[in-house]
Every structure is written in C-alpha cells, then in structure tokens.
Amino acid sequence: MLDTPHPTPAEPTLDCRALAQKLSGLHFIGGRYVPGLSGQNFDVVNPATGEVIGKAAEGDAQDVNMAVLDAARAQKEWASIPARKRGALVAQCAAVLKAHQEELARLIALETGKALRTESRVEAGVVADIFEFFGGLGSELKGESVPFDPKVLSVTVREPLGVVGAIIPWNVPMLLMALKVAPALVAGNTVVVKSAEEAPLTVLRICELMNRVLPPGCFNILSGFGPECGAPLVEHRLVRKVTFTGSVETGKIVAKAAAEKLVPVTLELGGKSPMIVFADCDFDKTVAGALTSMRFTRQGQSCTAASRIYVERPIFDRFVARMQQAVDAMVMGDPLDEKTDIGTIISDGQFEKVQAFIAEGKATKGATAIECSALPDDPALKKGLFLRPVIFTGLDASSRLVREEIFGPVTVIQPFDDAEEVLAAANDSEYGLAASLWTNNLRVGLDLAHRLEAGLVQINQNLVVQANLSYGGVKSSGLGKEASLEAMLEHFTHKKTIMVNMA
Ligand code: NAI
Numbered sequence: 146m147l148d149t150p151h152p153t154p155a156e157p158t159l160d161c162r163a164l165a166q167k168l169s170g171l172h173f174i175g176g177r178y179v180p181g182l183s184g185q186n187f188d189v190v191n192p193a194t195g196e197v198i199g200k201a202a203e204g205d206a207q208d209v210n211m212a213v214l215d216a217a218r219a220q221k222e223w224a225s226i227p228a229r230k231r232g233a234l235v236a237q238c239a240a241v242l243k244a245h246q247e248e249l250a251r252l253i254a255l256e257t258g259k260a261l262r263t264e265s266r267v268e269a270g271v272v273a274d275i276f277e278f279f280g281g282l283g284s285e286l287k288g289e290s291v292p293f294d295p296k297v298l299s300v301t302v303r304e305p306l307g308v309v310g311a312i313i314p315w316n317v318p319m320l321l322m323a324l325k326v327a328p329a330l331v332a333g334n335t336v337v338v339k340s341a342e343e344a345p346l347t348v349l350r351i352c353e354l355m356n357r358v359l360p361p362g363c364f365n366i367l368s369g370f371g372p373e374c375g376a377p378l379v380e381h382r383l384v385r386k387v388t389f390t391g392s393v394e395t396g397k398i399v400a401k402a403a404a405e406k407l408v409p410v411t412l413e414l415g416g417k418s419p420m421i422v423f424a425d426c427d428f429d430k431t432v433a434g435a436l437t438s439m440r441f442t443r444q445g446q447s448c449t450a451a452s453r454i455y456v457e458r459p460i461f462d463r464f465v466a467r468m469q470q471a472v473d474a475m476v477m478g479d480p481l482d483e484k485t486d487i488g489t490i491i492s493d494g495q496f497e498k499v500q501a502f503i504a505e506g507k508a509t510k511g512a513t514a515i516e517c518s519a520l521p522d523d524p525a526l527k528k529g530l531f532l533r534p535v536i537f538t539g540l541d542a543s544s545r546l547v548r549e550e551i552f553g554p555v556t557v558i559q560p561f562d563d564a565e566e567v568l569a570a571a572n573d574s575e576y577g578l579a580a581s582l583w584t585n586n587l588r589v590g591l592d593l594a595h596r597l598e599a600g601l602v603q604i605n606q607n608l609v610v611q612a613n614l615s616y617g618g619v620k621s622s623g624l625g626k627e628a629s630l631e632a633m634l635e636h637f638t639h640k641k642t643i644m645v646n647m648a
C-alpha cells in the first residue's frame with residue numbers, strides 16, 4: 146500500500162491553497178497519511194469562488210475497517226498510560242494547535258467560506274482552548290468507595306469504552322470535532338473521526354498535527370460520504386461508542402444503528418433557538434446581542450442561531466429598524482479579507498435550501514422580508530455563494546420559517562405582549578437546544594429560564610459553546626452533553642464496580 150508520511154511541514158504554513166493541495170486525497174490512519182483504498186477522490190470547493198481547492202479521499206467500509214482495527218490496537222496501550230499523562234499529551238496537542246491557529250484559520254476560511262476575522266480565527270482559538278481544558282482533567286477520572294460492608298472494600302473505577310466513532314458536520318468542524326476527540330482521548334479511548342464532505346481538509350491537518358504528539362493509532366480521521374463511510378463506522382463491531390453532530394434526520398439513522406449494536410450514542414442535533422427581548426432590556430446591548438445570537442457572521446449556519454426573535458410590542462418597531470441598520474453595516478465579502486464580516490454559504494445544496502425558505506417567506510401573505518447588507522461586487526467572487534441576510538416580520542407560528550431549522554442567515558421577528566404568551570410560543574417547538582432572554586427584570590428572567598425547554602439558557606448574553614459548561618439539547622435537539630467534565634465522565638467512560646472481600 147502507498148504510504149505518505151507527513152507530506153506537510155510541522156511548521157505553520159499560511160499559504161492555505163498550497164496546504165489544501167498537499168492534504169489532498171488522504172486519510173490519516175495509524176499515525177500516517179494513507180490514500181483511500183478505493184482510489185476514488187471527490188472535490189473540495191472554495192464556496193467564495195467555486196474553485197476546486199483540493200481533493201478528499203472517498204472513504205468506504207474497507208478504510209473504516211483499517212482505521213478501526215488500528216484504533217483498537219492502539220487503545221489498550223493508550224489506556225495503560227496514567228490518566229494525568231494522557232491529559233498532559235492532549236494539553237501538548239493544544240499548544241501545537243495554538244501555534245498553528247492562523248494556519249488553521251486560513252485553511253478553514255478557504256474550505257468553508259467563513260470569514261477569517263469574525264469566525265475562522267475565533268474557531269481555531271477555541272479549538273486549542275478545548276484541548277487545553279480537557280488536557281487538565283486527566284486526574285478527574287475518579288471513582289468512589291462505596292459503603293457496602295466494613296469487611297468488603299467496594300470501589301468504582303472509571304474505564305474507557307474503547308474505540309469511539311465520531312461523525313462531524315461542516316459548520317464548525319474543528320470545534321465540534323474537538324468537543325468529541327479531546328474528552329474521548331483523555332478518558333483513555335481512541336478515536337476514528339468521519340469528517341464532513343464539505344470540510345475535510347482542516348480537520349485532517351489537525352489530526353496530523355496532534356499525531357506528532359500522540360502515539361500512532363489514537364486519533365484517526367477518514368473523509369467520505371455519509372452512507373458509504375459514516376454508516377460503516379457507526380456499524381463497525383469494534384466501535385464501542387458513537388458520537389454525532391448534524392441533522393435530526395441523520396441523527397435518527399445513527400441512533401438506530403447504534404441501538405442495533407447496543408452501544409451508547411451522543412447526539413448533538415438541530416435547533417430553532419428563541420431569543421426573547423423584553424421592553425426593559427438594555428436596548429443597544431440587545432441589538433448587538435441579536436446579531437451575535439443569530440450568528441450572522443457564520444451566515445446563520447449554527448444550531449444555536451436565534452432564528453426566532455420575540456420582541457415585546459412597545460419596542461418592536463424600533464428594534465426591527467435598529468437591527469436592520471446594524472446588519473446592513475456588516476461587510477459581506479472575500480472570507481480571507483480582514484475587512485469581511487460575513488462570508489458564504491457552505492454549498493450549492495444549502496444555498497438552494499435557504500433560498501427556498503426565503504422564497505416561501507416572501508410569498509406568505511402579510512410577511513415583510515428585509516434584506517440587509519450588500520453583496521460583494523468583486524468579479525472574482527461572482528460565483529460565490531453569498532446570500533444577503535434576511536429579517537422577516539409578519540410571519541406567525543404556523544410558518545415553516547418559524548418551525549423548521551433554516552441553517553442560513555434568516556431570522557423571523559415576532560411581537561409579544563406578555564411573559565406567559567412568549568414562553569408558550571418559545572416552547573412550541575420540536576427543538577430544545579438553546580434560548581436567550583434579554584431583560585433587566587431578573588425575577589422574570591430567571592422564572593422563564595427555569596421553564597424554557599432548552600439545554601442552555603442565557604440571560605443578557607448569547608455565547609457559543611464554552612469549555613467547562615455542559616452543552617446539549619432536549620427534545621429533537623439531541624441526547625447527552627458535551628464540553629464539560631461531567632460530559633466526559635458520563636459519555637466516554639463507564640463505571641466498573643470492584644469488590645474485595647477481606648473477611
Ligand atoms: P447531515 O446530518 O446529513 O451530515 C452530518 C454528518 O453526518 C456528515 O459528516 C455526513 O457525512 C454524515 N452522515 C450523513 N448520512 C450518514 C449516515 N447514514 N450514517 C452516518 N453518517 C452520516 O447534515 P447535512 O446534510 O450536512 O445538512 C443538512 C441539515 O442538517 C442542515 O441544513 C442543518 O439544518 C442541519 N445541520 C445541523 C448541524 C448542527 O450543528 N446541529 C450541522 C450540520 C447540519
């Protein structure tokens with residue numbers, strides 16, 4: 146078999162186009178780059194220009210098998226390393242990733258169309274932070290002593306599950322991968338990741354960089370399509386834990402396959418996150434908060450995007466006008482340009498899907514579509530998947546735009562008159578991922594925070610995932626939590642009971 150050990154330099158390389166070429170057509174398995182066994186590759190496209198920037202190996206069940214066998218071989222030895230030492234190695238990976246922050250940011254901007262300044266650089270920084278955080282938790286893999294009988298020593302120990310199969314999406318691929326790989330490794334598991342077909346290169350480079358620190362086989366990554374490469378990974382008999390982030394539809398398929406083998410599964414799925422704005426809020430801060438809540442700098446491609454905004458009637462018109470003004474001021478353009486706030490939609494398919502929602506909204510009687518921000522006029526970007534952010538008013542709870550995840554720069558603002566009414570509207574959703582409340586009346590705020598059906602509720606802020614704070618949804622938004630110590634213990638270890646009779 147052809148074997149390509151590290152064709153890329155260990156030093157950061159800021160030429161993202163050259164790096165994309167070097168990473169082309171490869172998986173990373175057992176501590177080295179390998180081409181896909183089928184020899185088939187697919188194109189990786191820069192959505193800002195439509196240019197093909199590289200190729201990704203089209204993984205299938207054979208590649209999956211090779212990766213899982215390597216991961217299983219590596220796992221016994223990895224688990225035998227003292228937990229704190231494993232953590233130290235993962236923290237060392239964080240330092241390497243931090244040194245490569247700019248390189249990773251440029252590469253992810255190139256392959257996903259996410260603006261360098263507002264999104265890509267931020268994501269690359271958070272990724273290093275997540276590895277650093279989990280790297281410090283090795284010695285927290287503690288068990289308990291259980292009061293059973295004075296003559297019987299009864300203890301529990303935390304043991305790893307084995308090989309973890311992780312499937313990730315394209316919207317924040319580095320971060321969503323880190324939330325799985327970091328705790329899985331620290332807990333003594335080894336990992337095989339299946340990357341998203343739209344964003345396979347930057348995560349591949351992260352895997353290589355981490356493999357310069359980790360023993361071979363601990364962290365492997367494959368590119369490929371869902372049914373051909375993701376499904377065999379989930380189904381592989383040696384994969385003892387499945388963790389998935391993506392759509393509800395695919396999440397259900399993955400959960401069924403995991404149930405067939407009786408292995409635990411963590412699911413981070415979609416959202417339709419409400420933002421509730423009371424008239425007594427700090428107005429300017431809340432308008433700015435609406436922009437970050439809606440993740441406009443990520444083109445709204447976020448499961449926590451505030452795609453339903455409820456504003457108390459006395460300030461409704463003023464809020465809509467100010468929000469329009471603020472979104473208008475955002476600069477849409479070349480993702481690699483420092484001036485750019487808003488980049489592109491990820492793919493033709495997503496572009497069409499979001500456009501269909503916008504068209505449906507515009508065709509709804511009584512609806513107003515406020516299109517903000519100007520499309521870039523640079524001829525080099527004329528094939529780019531740029532889409533003007535849209536603020537809808539005049540749609541009600543029956544609209545598909547209020548009920549379904551759009552995953553684009555589209556939000557719907559609706560007026561409300563009292564707290565009970567808005568709580569009922571917010572909870573009237575299939576989803577339950579995140580919510581935010583904006584008010585200076587903390588009695589009302591805290592009361593609603595307790596009664597909102599969501600995994601994460603924030604008052605007067607709407608931050609993205611943070612290390613040490615459990616993150617994960619209820620209802621169709623998912624199963625299980627990520628990002629925290631508890632998440633690592635619950636989802637990447639099992640508790641073994643050991644009893645010693647000393648009578
Ligand atoms: P998807 O859920 O189909 O893809 C996510 C990952 O699952 C990808 O790596 C894909 O290859 C893999 N996959 C697909 N079919 C599979 C199968 N049968 N077995 C195992 N793995 C499989 O999401 P997609 O098609 O990229 O986007 C569709 C919609 O999903 C978006 O419009 C958005 O609404 C939602 N979405 C939500 C995300 C989130 O963060 N919660 C992330 C990405 C998409």
Ligand code: MG
Pocket residue numbers: 371395
């Ligand atoms: Mg899909």
